[in-house]
Amino acid sequence: MPEPVTTTIDVNGHPCRVWTKGSGPRMGFLAGLGGLPRWLPFLDRLAERRTVIAPSLPGYPGATGHTELDTHLDWILAMRQIVDGAGLAGADLVGASVGGAFAAEMAAIFPGHVRRLALIAPFGLFDDQELAADPWAQRKDVLPGLMCADGANWNELVAAPEGANSVEWPIEMTRASEAAARAFWPLGNTRLEKRLGLISAPTLILWGDRDAILPPSYAGKFAQGINNGINGAARVETVENAGHLAYLDQPDAVARAVLGHFA
């Protein structure tokens, strides 16, 4: 398969990279923790059937500008600019982890912008009775096993590719973590529950059965909240042998589920 096409859009005066690949109806992907330091097999699976558009979010690899964003409203308006700028208005949207929280916000606040929605272990809620893990307070050797069921998948995501700048690469990876922290510190709780009821797009919620960051039980909370739980607007599917970034652990199964939902 050919490489994705790279374009750049301007968000608040900062460049955001947009990767596009495939053909067919457009669909967007907002990545999870770590962002998209490289193209993924998961996106190739999607691109076999659809035109996949994967914009970088501010501060994640391929984009800067997180330092302009102080409030949650700032972040949501940046997402609106990104979705519009990437040509994703009205398209299907899949978001994972931190990107999942923003995808849910888009569907809630700008319902005309999201046709069908898929969320992979999205951030945004916090349950005092069942704590999410703290992704920003982990020893380096522990982190990969929290991100993925197979920690090697996380290591592969963030490993410096051949020829990468050995000084700037680790700084970029830290910046991605900072960008996530800037929007979700300290608990990952953006009070998204207040807005889930506004989501009317048919929604698929995917959760890795071995998610060590956000407990899989959070899937039910999303399902209950979306469209106030009316008309079965949201459906939950568990991904076997997958961790928080399920699309890294089980790219085929996650892509199949997403494509089925968007069909």
Add this chain to the structure above:
Amino acid sequence: MKLMWFHLMPYTELPEDFNRKHPSVWVDIHSSLFDPKRAHHMYNDFMDELEYAAELGYDAVCVNEHHSNGYGLMPSPNLIASSLARRTTDTALCVMGNSLALYNPPTRVAEEFAMIDCISGGRLIAGFPVGSPMDTCYAYGQNPSLLRERYLEAHDLVKRAWTEKDTFAFNGRYNQQRYVNIWPRPIQNDPHPPIWIPGGGSVETWRWCAEMDYVYCYLSYYGYKAGLTTMQGFWNEMEKLGKDRNPYRAGFLQFVGVAESRQQALDLYTEPAEYFYGRCLHVDARFATPPGYTTEATQRAGIQSMVSKAANTASYSSKLSLKATNMKDIVDGGYVIVGSPDEVVEQIRHVATSLNVGHLMLLLQYGNMSKDTTKYNTRLFAEKVMPKVKDLFGDWEDKWWPKPMDKGQRAAVPAFRPQTVAAE
């Protein structure tokens, strides 16, 4: 030179198996280890020690701020400084300091520091640290990506609150206040109390201190050998910026243990030093690097200069990886200066001149050092070391020292004498 007596106020009774049984002295240290009735005695011993140091003629007594921390029992150093303001007369009160971004609104710092300055007759040194990752981002939940911007804005607000004569509106990015008008106001109003900045070794901090004309303080627990690279970096930067080498632009922290002989010093100070470097610095590495706490410029400098990585970055993880925990390595590494008075004199003169530091902050209590040993260390240093090092830097003017009210104008503070009611 100025010799300043610094207290961290460590909890002195962490169990021997602390490191094995507990992941961290900071952030999530378990409450079962804290006995408030023992802490009653610790606080009172520590405050006695600070007052004792003031009586013996140290130029300043110093306190600092930590949260959820087994080696620093001062979430509010201002409470201690306030007490010291009443129980000391001429000693400078160095609050080193208040982590500005943790106060909401930050005008609280302007107010409390003004109170201490008024009560003490103008003896306050106002320290403004960003604060460690453990204190700010974890114990206090501050967003690491916003911390420095909030800190800088809070600094602007506090300074304006001290210096503007009329009520003003503050329209900041993070703080908005329609009516800023603090009462009381500091005695030191020309233009404000001296501001000192404790920081890691980042070039940005050095430049900012130079631009604002503040004292830069390197408060490392790892002594003068590890501190040399940082202080050389600081002075090189000052030279580039066209600033003089006035040693009073800088402060430095140094642990000391003095006794009649080197062997006696080792006998006395090994246990408290090993307690400090072993148990007190047992910090879980997962609390060391919240993303965004260290600026990208500092990360870049740290990655690029592997040679001086330990001393040259503000990264706590690299500092923690430095540590030695047995007395031989602690002494060899220069973390703690030990010896007879003459040996300590020689080393202190070396530290002061090689680092070119006019404000030496001494830790003469550390770890589980008892009050008796602390007083002995403090007295011997005052009597036998201080007179032989005070002459250093006599040619330079300390423009960053408090300017209190004239002694004759200051309130007489009577000694505390409890009224005992005769039971007979």
